[in-house]
Amino acid sequence: MSTLKYLTGYPAETINQVQQVITDERLSEILRKKYPQCHSVRTDKQLYEFTVALKNQFMSKAQPLSRAQYDSKIKVIQHALGQHHYITRVQGNKTKTVNEIKIASVFRIAPEAFLKMIVVHELAHFREKEHNKSFYQLCRHMEPNYHQYEFDLRLYLTHLDLYGELYS
Template sequence: MTSQTHLKYIQGYPEQITSQVKQLIDSDRLGSWLLKRYPTPHQIRTAKDLYEYTFGLKNRFMRKSPPLSKVVYDDKVKLSSALGLHAFVSRVQGGKLKSKNEIRIASVFKQAPEEFLRMIIVHELAHFKEKEHNKAFYQLCQHMEPDYHQLELDTRLYLTYLELSGPLY
């Protein structure tokens, strides 16, 4: 397969970036480039650890937002459409309106750099306040993670590498 086939994760990025990525792929250097920037994966493996990590970020940046009900790794999150998902579930229970905020992270990120996991969590937390991907949404993401845009690109490069070569770590 050509490098062009594997650029689906960075579609929409400028030609300058995609051509650099093609060069890394064609010269078989994408993995070493990623390892140089992100030498180790995180150790957040369980749903409990993931919840606690997310809860810490939420309390640091979005203390007044509704509580988190659940944060889990999910095999059903399809990378073709999302890296993580957020859900706001409301239902009537015993005459009261109960609501739950859930975040589901694609299971592939169990073995990823912490920076990528944090970027995805920040993205999903930002949706609790801003539903659309608008200017306010991305400003909130950058407030919580100043390197948000670079990390998003690097996460997409990581996914490209996984598809081409398998696990990085």
């Protein structure tokens, strides 16, 4: 079932249900019904503003965000939807810290729920570096539907592999 590479680790029953949806050619219909339109966050500036708004709402005391941008070099195949970079540089007697978030450019055209889920995931790394229980609790605090959006995003990626773009 190479078509379901984004669903590895899910129970066999779930994978079988998704395979049936694909066989019945209903994946596009289901995704369009649940997520009828894509977001309007197209530029790096808009992505930065979107990310800062979420950070300020849920993590106002965390380190400041230096940059947020779309990155065409991130390969979704390698299980990276986005990346968080925390860099500390010493310049003379001053320490400069840079926090940046990069989102795979494939998500420039995607439902807002998916973009939010990815941004929330990367923001959670500001506090929790590892994918542990605290990390996912923080993700769910910022986005209560985090796990559902993550699963649906995996369906969306499967759709992109099988049929191409869902939105134009």
